[in-house]
Amino acid sequence: MKELTIISGKGGTGKTTLCAAFASLARGKVLTDCDVDAADLHLLLEPTVRHREDFIGGRSYRIDWDLCSECGDCKAACRFDAIYFENGYVIDSLACEQCGLCALVCPDEAIAIKDAINGEWFISDTPFGKLVHAKLGIGEDNSGKLVSLIRRQAKRIAEEQNLSLIINDGPPGIGCPVTAAITGVDSVLIVTEPTLSGIHDLERVSQLCKHFDIPVLLCINKHDINPINSELIRAYCVANSISLVGEIPFEAAINQAQVARKSVVDFNCGEVSGIVTRLWADIETILKCE
Amino acid sequence: MSSVWTAIWHRCSLCGLCSEACEFNALAQSKTHVLVFADLCHGCGVCSYVCPEDGAITETERRIGMVETGVFQDMNTHDVLFSQGRLDVGELMATPLIKAVRKTSDPARTVIIDAPPGTSCPLVETVRGVDYCLLVTEPTPFGLNDLELAVGVMRLLSLPFGVIINRSDSGDNQVKNYCQLEGIPVLMEIPFRRDLAEAYSKGIPFVQIDERYRTLFQQMVVKIRQELEL
Numbered sequence: 001m002k003e004l005t006i007i008s009g010k011g012g013t014g015k016t017t018l019c020a021a022f023a024s025l026a027r028g029k030v031l032t033d034c035d036v037d038a039a040d041l042h043l044l045l046e047p048t049v050r051h052r053e054d055f056i057g058g059r060s061y062r063i064d065w066d067l068c069s070e071c072g073d074c075k076a077a078c079r080f081d082a083i084y085f086e087n088g089y090v091i092d093s094l095a096c097e098q099c100g101l102c103a104l105v106c107p108d109e110a111i112a113i114k115d116a117i118n119g120e121w122f123i124s125d126t127p128f129g130k131l132v133h134a135k136l137g138i139g140e141d142n143s144g145k146l147v148s149l150i151r152r153q154a155k156r157i158a159e160e161q162n163l164s165l166i167i168n169d170g171p172p173g174i175g176c177p178v179t180a181a182i183t184g185v186d187s188v189l190i191v192t193e194p195t196l197s198g199i200h201d202l203e204r205v206s207q208l209c210k211h212f213d214i215p216v217l218l219c220i221n222k223h224d225i226n227p228i229n230s231e232l233i234r235a236y237c238v239a240n241s242i243s244l245v246g247e248i249p250f251e252a253a254i255n256q257a258q259v260a261r262k263s264v265v266d267f268n269c270g271e272v273s274g275i276v277t278r279l280w281a282d283i284e285t286i287l288k289c290e
Numbered sequence: 291m292s293s294v295w296t297a298i299w300h301r302c303s304l305c306g307l308c309s310e311a312c313e314f315n316a317l318a319q320s321k322t323h324v325l326v327f328a329d330l331c332h333g334c335g336v337c338s339y340v341c342p343e344d345g346a347i348t349e350t351e352r353r354i355g356m357v358e359t360g361v362f363q364d365m366n367t368h369d370v371l372f373s374q375g376r377l378d379v380g381e382l383m384a385t386p387l388i389k390a391v392r393k394t395s396d397p398a399r400t401v402i403i404d405a406p407p408g409t410s411c412p413l414v415e416t417v418r419g420v421d422y423c424l425l426v427t428e429p430t431p432f433g434l435n436d437l438e439l440a441v442g443v444m445r446l447l448s449l450p451f452g453v454i455i456n457r458s459d460s461g462d463n464q465v466k467n468y469c470q471l472e473g474i475p476v477l478m479e480i481p482f483r484r485d486l487a488e489a490y491s492k493g494i495p496f497v498q499i500d501e502r503y504r505t506l507f508q509q510m511v512v513k514i515r516q517e518l519e520l
Contacts, residue, residue: 139446140410
């Protein structure tokens, strides 16, 4: 089984657009959306949810005022300034890191601990195969854990159905959910654009992949917006042994495809449709050879 | 820049209480050692609280990234203070660094913060306690979906906010309809222009390419200040 994760560092470079196109082109695969705090892939894949489950990522803590003697030990102990006084001691769930120190220090046993439901995850049918996706609760922690859970579920489905490929739509950035989305995959596809911020973030995510020793493929989106920067990216690929697998020109119809909720290979996007089709054929060949 | 973690020394009796209490799996016990996974440590102090041995756990500072500060001159040659945080590659937790960056700002000045994407802890840490948020979106299904999530964060934190629609002519009307329905002010619409996109790719702010946008941004700031009575 092969697993590919698509990331970008910078948001808005076209990760999900490409992922949806690959969903349409690839045969025999499971798809995931690992961008758990702002999942978008489902908007293009028309999923029918078949299984839905709460995501319990940690614990929640609440101070019971009937038991609290207002000693203030919890507030003094908390390293995250998550406890404040307003008519009584209150835990700010958005600031709380769910470490549990407050409950340990409380002499009154006034802090109730519950499993925290940090979000929801789904297994859905789409016209392109199974999709495992999730919705992290607003402002919730534990996005890395949720990403790992989604990838485990996708692997299980792929094994059960004897499918040979998992494609993960990754989150932006280089932090905890990104690390959870790339560790142990066979290949990472970085989608970048020839802007200063695109290049900056490309360097950061490719360093992250190097840190975890993951082979990197690269695609430049909107390459004709700045030919000089595109040349810099090509040179960066050569210097860092990154395979440049595709270059996509700017095309206004890509947004029209999104509005029509179609991938760029299922909508007339001019030459882009053909370029993306060839891009996937090349990636598939590389994945098989690895 | 550094965060706090806890180290285990030879006074440890291998009782196992610390690794059991740690909610972040940052401690694991072997037959001879307690292993510390520093990048998972949130620096909460639970391990040192539950440890029955005197001095078996000590805290040290640990680097997770860098805060950089500097000054540049704006178009009117006024000094603008700038700070940014750079998380070290491979580090997992951005929030302590975001906190450190926000601490560098001078509360007497107007502070403009470029927030991370998403709706989870890094975003919450960035917007908590600010006076106003600008949500930048685009008129596409992705734009609308993520805007709705961002609005959810704003309402949860009771923050006043308005919307800017970028590439406003490139999609459909759903974002506008949504804003109207929800009573959310659309403060500016920026149509797609290739020259603006090209300028951005070179790192040139588009207010330097088109003077009209300078005025539009200034008017927007005045409008927000009036709304906030600042």
